[in-house]
Amino acid sequence: MKRSETALRQLLAHNKFNIPIESFLVFVNPEFTLLQAPLNEKIILPTQLPRFLNKLNQQSPKTFIHSNLSAQLTSLRISENRFSRIPSYKYSDLQKGITCPSCRSFMHPENSKIHWSTCSYFEKKEQGLFRSIQDFYLLFPQTKIMTNMIYDWCGGTCSKKFIRNRLKTSFELLGRTQKAFYGPKHME
Numbered sequence: 001m002k003r004s005e006t007a008l009r010q011l012l013a014h015n016k017f018n019i020p021i022e023s024f025l026v027f028v029n030p031e032f033t034l035l036q037a038p039l040n041e042k043i044i045l046p047t048q049l050p051r052f053l054n055k056l057n058q059q060s061p062k063t064f065i066h067s068n069l070s071a072q073l074t075s076l077r078i079s080e081n082r083f084s085r086i087p088s089y090k091y092s093d094l095q096k097g098i099t100c101p102s103c104r105s106f107m108h109p110e111n112s113k114i115h116w117s118t119c120s121y122f123e124k125k126e127q128g129l130f131r132s133i134q135d136f137y138l139l140f141p142q143t144k145i146m147t148n149m150i151y152d153w154c155g156g157t158c159s160k161k162f163i164r165n166r167l168k169t170s171f172e173l174l175g176r177t178q179k180a181f182y183g184p185k186h187m188e
Contacts, residue, residue, distance in 0.1 A: 015072050019065065024052075091140065097155035098128040099135075107157060114157075128164055129158055144181035145171065 006024045012019060026044040027034065037043055044052050069152065094161040097106035105127060114128045115121070136153045143149065147164045154163070167173075173183035 011076075013070075017065065017072075018090050019069065026052075042132075088141070091143075094139075095155075096153055098132045098157055101131065106155070125158060125162070126166060129154065129163065130170070133167075145183070146181045 001158065002023060005021060008021060012021070022042075024042040024044050027046055028049065030046045032046055034043065034045060037045070084096065095106070098114060099106055100119060100121050101123075102121045105118040107114040113122050114125050129150075132154050133150060136143075137145065145167070147160055147167060150163050150167070151160050153157070167182045171184060174181055174183050
């Protein structure tokens, strides 16, 4: 018996639910193929999933016990995923530059393109800049996007003029002083 099935049985017994459990291995990725799958195993492949769910819905009418079980399981739900904890980091501790979308190494600028020597990947400098801006915004959502900040974040690999021009075309300039920053453009 699998550990997760045992844990579920213990949870149901602890909460005084006597409901039979039947476990299946379910593959949900529509591009997945399992060759030479054993016939005696309870495996549901992506193409079998709609039929399996229809059959499951027809077999078990919802009862008062199912409603109580649903409410109980919902109340036991853990709101914070222990695997989604982000380690603490500071801007000053992070390496600056534009990273490759393939190998995650740092780039070497070549005129209007970016080249990564580790994997020989090329892309337009503008694409690399926008990916870096997205990374910056993901890591520091409360920090205002300013030309000098992005210049530093990209490790000085793009000129401030290049960054400013790209920010002007894709973002809205908010403010008119040295403290002006860029925000998302409003959709009309």
